[in-house]
Amino acid sequence: MSQHHRDWAHSEVLGVLARSAPDALKPFAEELVPQLGDLEVVNSRTGLVMLPMRDTAQGTAFHLGEVLVSEAHLRCGPHEGYGMRKGRDLEAAMAMALVDLALDVGIAVADCHAFLATQRTDHAEQDRATLCRIEATRVDMETF
Amino acid sequence: MAYVATRGGARAIEQAERLFRAEMGEIDPARVNEIRTAMPYLIDRVMGEASLYDEDIAALALAQTGGELYEAVLLLRAWRTTQPRLQVAQPVQQNALFTHRRISAAFKDIPGGQLLGPTLDYSHRILASDVLTGTPFVPVPVDAAAQPAPATQPSVAAWQAANDLVDLPEPDLTRPDDIPDITREPVLFPSKRAHTLQSLARADTGGTLALGYAAMRGYGKAHPTVNELRLAEAEVMVKHPKGTEFSAGRVKVSQAEVVSKSGEKLSLGFAATLGWNEVKCISAATLDLNSKGAAKGSATEEEFFLYHTEGVESSGFCIHFKLPHYVTFQSSLDAMRDANAKRQAQPQDQEPAE
Numbered sequence: 001m002s003q004h005h006r007d008w009a010h011s012e013v014l015g016v017l018a019r020s021a022p023d024a025l026k027p028f029a030e031e032l033v034p035q036l037g038d039l040e041v042v043n044s045r046t047g048l049v050m051l052p053m054r055d056t057a058q059g060t061a062f063h064l065g066e067v068l069v070s071e072a073h074l075r076c077g078p079h080e081g082y083g084m085r086k087g088r089d090l091e092a093a094m095a096m097a098l099v100d101l102a103l104d105v106g107i108a109v110a111d112c113h114a115f116l117a118t119q120r121t122d123h124a125e126q127d128r129a130t131l132c133r134i135e136a137t138r139v140d141m142e143t144f
Numbered sequence: 145m146a147y148v149a150t151r152g153g154a155r156a157i158e159q160a161e162r163l164f165r166a167e168m169g170e171i172d173p174a175r176v177n178e179i180r181t182a183m184p185y186l187i188d189r190v191m192g193e194a195s196l197y198d199e200d201i202a203a204l205a206l207a208q209t210g211g212e213l214y215e216a217v218l219l220l221r222a223w224r225t226t227q228p229r230l231q232v233a234q235p236v237q238q239n240a241l242f243t244h245r246r247i248s249a250a251f252k253d254i255p256g257g258q259l260l261g262p263t264l265d266y267s268h269r270i271l272a273s274d275v276l277t278g279t280p281f282v283p284v285p286v287d288a289a290a291q292p293a294p295a296t297q298p299s300v301a302a303w304q305a306a307n308d309l310v311d312l313p314e315p316d317l318t319r320p321d322d323i324p325d326i327t328r329e330p331v332l333f334p335s336k337r338a339h340t341l342q343s344l345a346r347a348d349t350g351g352t353l354a355l356g357y358a359a360m361r362g363y364g365k366a367h368p369t370v371n372e373l374r375l376a377e378a379e380v381m382v383k384h385p386k387g388t389e390f391s392a393g394r395v396k397v398s399q400a401e402v403v404s405k406s407g408e409k410l411s412l413g414f415a416a417t418l419g420w421n422e423v424k425c426i427s428a429a430t431l432d433l434n435s436k437g438a439a440k441g442s443a444t445e446e447e448f449f450l451y452h453t454e455g456v457e458s459s460g461f462c463i464h465f466k467l468p469h470y471v472t473f474q475s476s477l478d479a480m481r482d483a484n485a486k487r488q489a490q491p492q493d494q495e496p497a498e
Contacts, residue, residue, distance in 0.1 A: 010384070010386075010388040010390075011388050011389055011390045012390075013390075014384060014388060014390035014391075015379075015390045015391040018390065018391060018392045018393050019391070019393060019394075045228070046227060047227050047228045047229065047230035048196075048224065048227045048228070048229045048230060049229075049230055049231045049232070049233050049380055049382055049392065050229060050231070050232045050233065050320075050325070051197070051233045051236065051378070051380055051395065051418070052232065052233065052234075052235040052236065052320055052323050053235055053236040053378070053397070053399075053416050054235045054236065054237055054238070054315075054316060055313075055316075055337070055341055055414045055416075056238050056299060056301050056313075056372075056399075056401055056412070056414055057301070057313065057401060057412035057413060057414035057432070058313045058337060058414070059312075059313025059314055059315055059316045060313075060316050060337040060338055060341065061235045061316040061318050061320075061323050061338065062323065062324075062337070062338040062339075062340075062341035062342050062345070063323060063325055063326075063327075063338070063342045063345070064236070064342075064345050064397060064416060064417065064418050065191075065192070065194075065195035065196060065197060065345060065346060065417075065418040066195060066196055066197065066224065066229070067196075067197040067198070067233075067380050067392075067393075067395055067418075068196065068197060068198035068201060068227070069230065069380075069382075069392055069393075071230055073385065080385055080386065082384050082385055082386075084230070084231075084382050084392045085392055085393055086197075086198075086380060086392055086393030086394070086395065087198065087200070087393070088198065088200065088201070100384075127242075127292075127295065128292050129288070130244075130292075131292030131293045131294075131295060132288040132289050132290070132291070132292045132293075133286045133288045133289075134243075134244055134245075134259055134261055134292075134293040135259075135288075135289035135291060135292055135293035136286050136287055136288055136289045137245075137259055137260040137261055137262075137286075138257055138258070138259050138260075138289075138293065139257065139258040139259075139260060141252055141253075141258065143252075
């Protein structure tokens with residue numbers, strides 16, 4: 001089991017990377033490239049993800065519509081790196097795949113974790129700020 | 145019907161397109177960015193009707209068509225076909241939505257409370273005309289609360305079910321890849337519910353409102369009240385090649401449940417769409433609520449409202465009447481002239497014989 005599986009759930013690593021700001025993610029991932037050696041690019045493309053939803057009246061699953069995403073898939077020997085992010089930024093998806101690959105190989109693990117931790121904190125702060133503004137719109141209803 | 149090939153319009157067509165585009169001028173990334181950031185609700189409407197979520201692409205379509213919404217939606221639906229479908233995400237669950245707005249008009253004391261979120265519902269509608277004379281409109285910032293709202297909100301219907309007011313549905317265990325999809329198969333009637341809800345999710349907002357409004361005014365069997373209205377963000381849960389599920393990002397979604405009393409229980413209508421579009425969701429949920437047992441050809445009959453709220457098809461059919469129908473119409477004219485000529489050639493009515 002590689003390092004990141006012990007410290008970070010793989011799903012959380014990928015979720016944080018998918019949300020990371022491109023101007024932070026790309027330069028960080030670029031630093032990993034020389035350490036990874038020869039890479040095979042399996043995919044680097046835009047495409048669609050169909051998004052279903054569950055109806056709350058009758059329980060039926062149905063399709064809301066499609067979301068444009070960017071996808072990158074890398075191989076390095078037996079290791080794989082994968083990125084998929086909302087939007088059409090192929091470089092950001094590739095950067096995500098590079099970090100995922102580095103963690104799978106076991107390269108620069110501490111740096112990757114530090115980057116992920118910073119990003120996760122940023123995301124939590126953004127969400128908190130949003131939710132504090134939403135809370136301000138709560139109705140304190142009085143009836144007479 | 146006969147078709148006749150004609151030519152001679154190529155130059156006119158080219159110049160007509162240039163004339164259309166000349167009015168918009170140069171389109172650059174700054175313009176696209178300005179449209180995206182300044183008009184989020186328009187972007188949402190276009191993304192929902194196009195059934196394609198990407199703010200930049202939607203803003204580009206609006207820039208390129210000068211805001212002609214049907215053209216923008218058509219452009220996006222056409223562009224969508226150039227992209228491969230990579231995955232079908234896990235279904236969005238209401239109780240997992242990152243909720244910005246959640247209200248109920250039917251019940252005051254819902255679990256989680258009433259969160260107005262971003263809305264003009266209770267505001268005076270006053271045009272900021274000073275902007276035109278040089279005084280910018282600067283929005284007053286929100287006085288944020290010290291503590292955040294919960295990121296997710298419980299379901300109103302689940303609370304009603306706990307109080308024996310509604311029957312909760314059985315969970316639909318259809319695998320995501322097996323959910324019926326109107327972009328891959330025709331809609332047949334009576335429609336599968338998955339087809340109905342997908343059609344409404346991408347329906348034309350104005351058309352949905354017109355038919356939903358007809359039902360609200362009394363041309364339907366049930367009068368709607370909003371049981372729950374949500375504006376939220378949904379995680380797009382996709383799969384890594386190794387099988388790990390993760391969020392590829394959040395997208396804005398809106399959903400409405402409308403409710404009507406039906407015997408001892410409440411009956412619900414439901415609709416949702418990509419982007420934040422309350423009018424469409426409430427109207428579509430009203431049509432859903434009223435569709436069961438609706439009379440053939442009525443505004444709330446499923447076949448009627450699904451066919452007539454499909455914006456690309458209906459606008460396309462409408463504007464096709466601008467295209468040359470010379471042969472059809474010439475044929476009718478010839479028949480009318482022939483009938484007139486024959487009538488005139490007949491002898492005048494003679495006086496009856498003495």
